[in-house]
Amino acid sequence: xxxxxxxxxxxxxxxxxxxxxxxxxxxxxxxxxxxxxxxxxxxxxxxxxxxxxxxxxxxxxxxxxxxxxxxxxxxxxxxxxxxxxxxxxxxxxxxxxxxxxxxxxxxxxxxxxxxxxxxxxxxxxxxxxxxxxxxxxxxxxxxxxxxxxxxxxxxxxxxxxxxxxxxxxxxxxxxxxxxxxxxxxxxxxxxxxxxxxxxxxxxxxxxxxxxxxxxxxxxxxxxxxxxxxxxxxxxxxxxxxxxxxxxxxxxxxxxxxxxxxxxxxxxxxxxxxxxxxxxxxxxxxxxx
Numbered sequence: 657x658x659x660x661x662x663x664x665x666x667x668x669x670x671x672x673x674x675x676x677x678x679x680x681x682x683x684x685x686x687x688x689x690x691x692x693x694x695x696x697x698x699x700x701x702x703x704x705x706x707x708x709x710x711x712x713x714x715x716x717x718x719x720x721x722x723x724x725x726x727x728x729x730x731x732x733x734x735x736x737x738x739x740x741x742x743x744x745x746x747x748x749x750x751x752x753x754x755x756x757x758x759x760x761x762x763x764x765x766x767x768x769x770x771x772x773x774x775x776x777x778x779x780x781x782x783x784x785x786x787x788x789x790x791x792x793x794x795x796x797x798x799x800x801x802x803x804x805x806x807x808x809x810x811x812x813x814x815x816x817x818x819x820x821x822x823x824x825x826x827x828x829x830x831x832x833x834x835x836x837x838x839x840x841x842x843x844x845x846x847x848x849x850x851x852x853x854x855x856x857x858x859x860x861x862x863x864x865x866x867x868x869x870x871x872x873x874x875x876x877x878x879x880x881x882x883x884x885x886x887x888x889x890x891x892x893x894x895x896x897x898x899x900x901x902x903x904x905x906x907x908x909x910x911x912x913x914x915x916x917x918x919x920x921x922x923x924x925x926x927x928x929x930x931x932x933x934x935x936x937x938x939x940x941x942x943x944x
Contacts, residue, residue: 657861657864657865657866657912657922657923658866658912658913658914658918658919658922658923659857659861659866659867659868659869659911659912659913659914659919660707660799660825660866660867660868660869660913660914660915660916660919661699661704661705661706661707661869661908661913661914662706662707662708662709662733662773662799662868662869662870662871662916663695663706663707663708663709663870663871663872663873664709664735664773664870664871664872665688665692665708665709665710665711665714665722665725665735665873666688666711666714666735666739666775666872666873667681667684667687667688667714667874668684668687668872668874681713681714681717682717684874685717685718687873687874687877688714688718688721688873688874689718689721689873690873690877691872691873691874691875691876691877692721692725692873694873694876694877694901695871695873695876696724696725696728698876698901698904698905698908699728699730699908700728702905702908702909704908704913704914705729705730705731705913705914705915705918706730706731706913706915707730707731707732707733707771707915707916707917708722708725708730708731708732708733709733709734709735709771709772709773709799709870710722710725710732710733710734710735710757710761710769711735711736711737711738711739711757712734712736712737712738712753712756712757712758712759712760712761713737713738713739713760715757715760715761715763715764715765716760716763716764718764719763719764719765722761722764722765723764723765723766725765726765726766726767727765730915731770731771731915731916731917731918732761732764732765732767732769733769733770733771733772733773733916734754734757734758734761734769734771734772734773734795735757735772735773735774735775736753736754736757736772736774736775737753737756737757737760738753739775739776740753740775741774741775741776741778741781742774742775742778742779742781742782742786742800743778743779743781743782743783743942744778744942746942747785747789750782750785750786750789751789751793754772754789754790754793754795755793757769758793768794769795770794770795770796770797770917771795771796771797771798771799771916771917772790772795772797772798772799772800773798773799773800773870774798774800777800777801777802777807777808778800779798779800779801780800780801780802780807780808780809780812780935780937780938781937781938781942782937783937784820784934787819787820787821787822788820790822791820791821791822795822796822796823796917796920797822797823797824797825797916797917797920798819798822798823798824798825799824799825799826799827799868799870799916800824801813801824801826801935802826802827802829802838803826803827803829803836804827804829804836804837804838805835805836807838808938809936809937809938810936811936812826812935812936813826813932813935814826814828814829814860814865815863815865815930816865816866816920816923816929817929817930817931817932818929818930818931818932819931819932819934819935823920823924823929824935825866825868825916825919825920826868827840827841827868827869827870828840828841828856828857828860828867828868828869829856830844830848830852830853830856832848832852839852839853839856840853840857840867840868840869840870841869841870841871842870845869845871845900845903846875846899846900846903850903850906850907853907854907854910854911857869857907857911858911861911864923864926864927865923866919866920866922866923867911868916869907869913871900871904875900876900876901876904
């Protein structure tokens with residue numbers, strides 16, 4: 657069973673919500689490039705192809721880097737343009753954001769993105785219009801509905817499924833004594849034990865489901881993150897980053913990984929994805 661290795665190609669400051677004192681993306685370029693270099697080297701050595709969910713703003717700022725990612729055989733998908741929350745944009749501005757990001761990505765690498773991931777998992781606060789917009793704009797799959805309550809909402813599914821004709825590939829979560837945690841990425845991937853993470857992925861595979869992992873370039877960069885941010889955010893962003901590349905290297909040796917498009921094709925060849933009428937949207941979402 658092929659699992660998904662994905663990269664959210666953005667600057668480290670895009671991970672903060674809300675941004676207390678935004679750092680211009682251009683000022684983060686060196687750190688982004690360092691992370692890209694390390695991830696390309698690691699994936700190349702392990703023969704792993706990844707899906708890079710790319711901000712349109714990064715594609716505009718660093719087109720040559722996006723081009724070499726595609727040239728290395730990776731899939732370049734969309735992460736929106738400016739890392740704006742989907743539920744704040746609303747239906748019309750969301751479509752505009754999709755199109756702007758698509759144009760920047762195509763200009764950088766010549767490939768039209770087939771997949772999308774919402775910034776900060778914000779799709780969970782959108783509504784039915786979200787998947788309608790993705791389908792109508794030509795997207796084949798999404799990877800935004802996080803089943804971890806603090807990132808998504810309770811009741812979101814852990815298995816691959818379809819909503820309004822669009823395949824949904826939820827990120828991997830791990831159940832612990834304190835509840836569900838993001839086992840496929842973020843601080844969970846950096847701090848949970850290798851045995852726990854590997855065991856969850858293998859359990860999903862044994863049930864016929866793929867596991868979705870995700871990282872950010874800044875998580876494998878050597879430089880520490882600086883700038884004005886809350887203490888809790890600083891701890892979350894800097895904790896255990898140095899060990900992540902080694903952890904990924906070990907996982908790449910024990911699990912099969914590929915792009916989201918390839919893993920989805922393999923999963924659908926085994927059995928059709930269940931179609932659901934509507935996900936468990938967050939109750940506090942705006943009513944557009």
